[in-house]
Amino acid sequence: xxxxNKYTSILLAAKTLFWKYGFKRVNIEDICKQASCSKGTFYKxxxxxxxxxxxxxxxxxxxxxxxxxxxxxSNTQAHDKLTRMLELKLNGVHDISxxxxxxxxxxxxxxxxxxxxxxxxxxxAEIMQSFVEAQQQGVFRKDLNIPFFFYISQQLSAxxxxxxxxxxxxxxxxxxxxxxxxxxHGIEPDTKQL
Amino acid sequence: xxxxNKYTSILLAAKTLFWKYGFKRVNIEDICKQASCSKGTFYKxxxxxxxxxxxxxxxxxxxxxxxxxxxxxSNTQAHDKLTRMLELKLNGVHDISxxxxxxxxxxxxxxxxxxxxxxxxxxxAEIMQSFVEAQQQGVFRKDLNIPFFFYISQQLSAxxxxxxxxxxxxxxxxxxxxxxxxxxHGIEPDTKQL
DNA sequence: TTATTTTTATACGTTTTTCGTATATTTGTA
DNA sequence: TACAAATATACGAAAAACGTATAAAAATAA
Numbered sequence: 001x002x003x004x005n006k007y008t009s010i011l012l013a014a015k016t017l018f019w020k021y022g023f024k025r026v027n028i029e030d031i032c033k034q035a036s037c038s039k040g041t042f043y044k045x046x047x048x049x050x051x052x053x054x055x056x057x058x059x060x061x062x063x064x065x066x067x068x069x070x071x072x073x074s075n076t077q078a079h080d081k082l083t084r085m086l087e088l089k090l091n092g093v094h095d096i097s098x099x100x101x102x103x104x105x106x107x108x109x110x111x112x113x114x115x116x117x118x119x120x121x122x123x124x125a126e127i128m129q130s131f132v133e134a135q136q137q138g139v140f141r142k143d144l145n146i147p148f149f150f151y152i153s154q155q156l157s158a159x160x161x162x163x164x165x166x167x168x169x170x171x172x173x174x175x176x177x178x179x180x181x182x183x184x185h186g187i188e189p190d191t192k193q194l
Numbered sequence: 195x196x197x198x199n200k201y202t203s204i205l206l207a208a209k210t211l212f213w214k215y216g217f218k219r220v221n222i223e224d225i226c227k228q229a230s231c232s233k234g235t236f237y238k239x240x241x242x243x244x245x246x247x248x249x250x251x252x253x254x255x256x257x258x259x260x261x262x263x264x265x266x267x268s269n270t271q272a273h274d275k276l277t278r279m280l281e282l283k284l285n286g287v288h289d290i291s292x293x294x295x296x297x298x299x300x301x302x303x304x305x306x307x308x309x310x311x312x313x314x315x316x317x318x319a320e321i322m323q324s325f326v327e328a329q330q331q332g333v334f335r336k337d338l339n340i341p342f343f344f345y346i347s348q349q350l351s352a353x354x355x356x357x358x359x360x361x362x363x364x365x366x367x368x369x370x371x372x373x374x375x376x377x378x379h380g381i382e383p384d385t386k387q388l
Numbered sequence: 389t390t391a392t393t394t395t396t397a398t399a400c401g402t403t404t405t406t407c408g409t410a411t412a413t414t415t416g417t418a
Numbered sequence: 419t420a421c422a423a424a425t426a427t428a429c430g431a432a433a434a435a436c437g438t439a440t441a442a443a444a445a446t447a448a
Contacts, residue, residue, distance in 0.1 A: 021215055021219055025219045
């Protein structure tokens with residue numbers, strides 16, 4: 001209970017700092033300070049910073065994956081699903097600090113490169129599967145090219161932080177709405193029927 | 195010419211990195227990389243990181259001060275001036291990375307604390323003087339308490355990054371407009387006349 | 389071109405920071 | 419009171435950053 005909380009608070013503290021400053025700019029004592037724990041407690045739960053980063057990475061990936069599943073399986077319109085998906089990327093996996101990924105990825109540790117590649121591959125496969133299942137349930141039109149759509153929506157969501165793009169809208173939320181509306185006209189089963 | 199450009203590019207690179215990560219998280223080679231120069235060139239123009247930070251601090255302060263002067267002396271309504279002033283703080287001095295200031299300020303270097311205090315005192319005096327002059331030119335009502343108003347507007351602008359406050363508005367820009375409008379009703383010479 | 393200056397790349401010894409471990413003390417809890 | 423968990427702190431070892439020096443490369447001027 002209490003240990004679970006300590007563990008989680010370290011995980012969350014690390015996530016916050018890694019997202020903000022990247023991997024190599026953050027040291028263990030920064031994390032301890034943020035998590036309000038001592039160094040001893042940290043090393044009780046995590047062997048080192050790299051392992052911590054792996055678990056943070058896993059945590060975020062798993063968390064985002066669950067959120068995505070929930071969205072896809074929720075009983076709402078495609079438009080609403082899409083809106084929430086785009087919002088999810090804004091705060092989730094896709095928004096992983098570039099520095100964090102770069103630092104993490106460029107680590108001389110031999111295993112880390114393949115680790116991320118495998119983990120990412122599994123995640124992509126799972127996401128794709130979720131889309132396929134949602135498609136089978138009639139969320140998207142039957143002949144929609146899922147991988148293509150997934151790629152396009154990812155590319156578009158990258159623009160969400162672009163100041164120039166954002167300047168076209170009153171708020172990021174409105175941009176997301178616009179984007180969702182735009183995409184839905186191509187994927188909504190009610191509008192486009194075979 | 196070229197030396198001026200190199201010097202400036204280092205200054206701007208340092209500003210960017212300090213704003214993003216704070217003082218102590220950034221090292222010389224990060225700055226060199228960002229400024230596309232070698233370590234040798236860096237040490238040609240700057241004796242060390244602390245002196246660099248001082249000059250960055252000076253640069254930003256001077257730059258913001260000039261912008262403020264321009265705004266106060268521009269031929270526009272008080273409302274417009276105020277809007278632009280609040281926007282200025284959003285991107286300028288007031289928005290100096292908290293980490294940067296904290297790191298910078300907490301530096302064990304003996305001189306740094308008094309340095310910032312003096313520099314800030316001078317800046318405050320100059321800003322106050324600018325306000326007084328603007329008041330004499332009829333920008334604000336004659337009996338407005340300038341120091342009080344300055345303090346209040348600074349306090350309010352601190353809220354501009356508060357997510358909760360921002361949630362009341364569609365965009366930060368709208369919040370600034372609201373805030374300016376709110377304040378103007380108390381300071382606009384046309385509305386409130388003796 | 390040649391001479392001069394500027395910049396780069398890199399190696400280096402020194403200092404500082406960070407790592408990970410260990411231990412005594414304090415805190416919270418059956 | 420006993421026991422487990424967390425803290426604070428000290429420590430040596432490893433890594434990173436500092437600041438200097440120098441030779442090669444690039445840019446600039448005569």
